[in-house]
Amino acid sequence: MISERKSQIKTFVIVGGAGLLGAKISSVLASKGHNVVIADFNESSAKAQRLELLKKKVIQKSQIIATSVNIVDKKSIVNLIKSSEQYFGNIDGVVNTAYPRNENYGKKFEDVEFQDFCENTSLHLGGYFLISQQFAEYFSGIGGGNIVNISSVYGVIAPKFDIYKDTSMTMPVEYAVIKSGLIHLSKYVAKYYKGKGIRINTISPGGILDGQSEKFIKKYNDNCLSKGMLAPADVANAVYFLLSESSTFINGQNIIVDDGFSI
Numbered sequence: 001m002i003s004e005r006k007s008q009i010k011t012f013v014i015v016g017g018a019g020l021l022g023a024k025i026s027s028v029l030a031s032k033g034h035n036v037v038i039a040d041f042n043e044s045s046a047k048a049q050r051l052e053l054l055k056k057k058v059i060q061k062s063q064i065i066a067t068s069v070n071i072v073d074k075k076s077i078v079n080l081i082k083s084s085e086q087y088f089g090n091i092d093g094v095v096n097t098a099y100p101r102n103e104n105y106g107k108k109f110e111d112v113e114f115q116d117f118c119e120n121t122s123l124h125l126g127g128y129f130l131i132s133q134q135f136a137e138y139f140s141g142i143g144g145g146n147i148v149n150i151s152s153v154y155g156v157i158a159p160k161f162d163i164y165k166d167t168s169m170t171m172p173v174e175y176a177v178i179k180s181g182l183i184h185l186s187k188y189v190a191k192y193y194k195g196k197g198i199r200i201n202t203i204s205p206g207g208i209l210d211g212q213s214e215k216f217i218k219k220y221n222d223n224c225l226s227k228g229m230l231a232p233a234d235v236a237n238a239v240y241f242l243l244s245e246s247s248t249f250i251n252g253q254n255i256i257v258d259d260g261f262s263i
Contacts, residue, residue: 016098071127093146144197155179190252206258225260
């Protein structure tokens with residue numbers, strides 16, 4: 001008989017699993033005893049993240065694999081699903097944290113070229129469409145599954161441009177368009193697969209600490225209620241909630257985690 005603990009173990013694919021958020025999400029899921037697939041465009045980074053988690057002894061070697069994935073390549077996604085299922089026997093959920101962009105991404109609004117706008121929107125929002133489409137189809141065939149897409153607080157509100165004043169940073173127009181579109185994409189998929197046992201939600205984080213200047217951090221934090229800029233763990237724990245049985249009837253929703261930045 002399968003032990004109660006083993007019956008509760010699930011398999012989660014983390015797309016962009018070697019990135020700032022993806023790495024922490026992988027770590028949280030591993031610490032809870034679940035199987036983890038770290039999938040990233042940079043396979044060497046994915047493997048390095050796997051080794052890091054094994055060194056910390058938060059997961060057994062048989063419970064974690066690292067692989068590559070290109071979210072704008074349907075064949076690559078299909079191969080990711082097949083290889084993950086072959087290794088673990090099933091997939092229960094996928095978290096998409098990928099952040100693809102071209103070399104011209106991040107310019108001020110007036111400097112953005114049309115072709116760059118289109119390419120970056122296609123890479124990011126288009127890639128999330130493909131991940132959502134292929135995993136939703138897979139889950140519909142096995143009786144259900146869980147999809148979590150990472151959006152942004154700037155998918156919900158207009159940018160607060162004043163916090164970027166006198167810094168080298170800006171809030172790219174592509175980012176706002178992509179992240180707002182992603183929220184509605186997830187709602188669309190949730191409704192489209194009604195009755196199929198599929199849950200799909202988005203999380204919209206506020207700013208996450210990642211080496212920003214003190215000037216920017218202070219301006220940002222002045223718009224928050226308590227902590228200010230977030231740590232990756234603040235978002236990872238919200239992701240775990242959406243993947244857990246505690247959120248069984250949350251579907252097609254967007255969860256904002258921003259310490260009040262958006263109000």
